[in-house]
Amino acid sequence: MGRQDIHNFDMPVLCRNCEVRHGGLCGALDADQLLTLSRHTRMVRRPAGDELIADDTEITRYANLMRGVVKLSKMLEDGRQQMVGLQFAPDFLGRLYATQNRVTAEAASEVELCMIPREALEKLVAEHPALEHRLLEQTLRELDEARDWMVTLGRKTAGEKVASFLYMVALHIDPLNRERKTIIFELPLSRADIADFLGLTIETVSRQLTLLRKDGVISVENSRRFTIPDLTRLQGRCG
Template sequence: MVREDIHTTGVPVLCVSCEARHRGICGALNAGQLVDLAKSTKRHKAEAGKELVGDSRSVERFSNVLSGVVKLTKTLSDGRQQIVGLQFAPDFLGRPFQSESTLSAEAATDVELCSFPRQALERMIKEQPDLEHRLLEQKLRELDQARDWMVALGRKTASEKIASFLLMIARNIDP
């Protein structure tokens, strides 16, 4: 049982201890908004190797990564895949206002996700500038990480690539 205090009063039980409420996009929402979103929220786990989002597929739900690592890939016309990023808790998985995915997302490790309907989140983004701002900050961090990833893959030596990868993991693992 979680003790109610000034920081948890009115917050859905589902959200009280969630890292995404503090460091992720849900941190921009007040208790009432969290309650509204929680009404259509589903928490679920996926085993390593399970596809979470398919490339060029319709997107009905977005997710916060609660634990584990999600691998983002692009598939070339000949079937080869390129890893274009990794996501960790409390990263947001998805791209609002786009009905079709532009990449694949796969559980690189066992993961836990908190998913909500695309339409509900897109409505909240339009109504809540703080949520839009938090999402923009997170997506810009993702862009910076993608640029670092390109440099690592394109210009670094093998040992520098390994060091960069280990540093990225160390910065993102749970404390």
């Protein structure tokens, strides 16, 4: 048995069976470090619609998103709400070193989360620079994606916005199958949520989805199950 096999054997069972571990924050940890972290973590499942984080509340724990989709939103003083982002496995949920949550996080689909107390994770980050580096990489990736999305919202046509949204979901919703040419997924948002996210009306979203379906770029079953037969073709409709 090689050294890597021994490390895998010593790794916590939960971590060995984790499908997204290598892509998330835990990918920066070895077996001993994962064992230390696992003493503080717990797995939870939440149904679609559950509030996971409330805006302007104290941060007491973080989470690694293992499965499902989380939508992030901001609430205005008059009660209006604006969706500002989506998170997919293996994204990190929370803002490291902050004291207050800055967004509301809600389960857009059924989600599975690996919950980590704030003190435990911040202590591990301080002791292991590779973990801090991994979290910084994720933060910078999210920043790049937010800037790209600003271009989508500010400059693209309605058709390009809807195509860009579907392309983003297709790329991220299943981290184990991102290289496949044909992607099948359950749409995690309602038409109303998509319209809110894209700054369009529900009617416009529905009309653009119909055009994509008629052109053979997508197929839709039961209004929520989407098939993208050729991801490159969808990308071509994103502008």
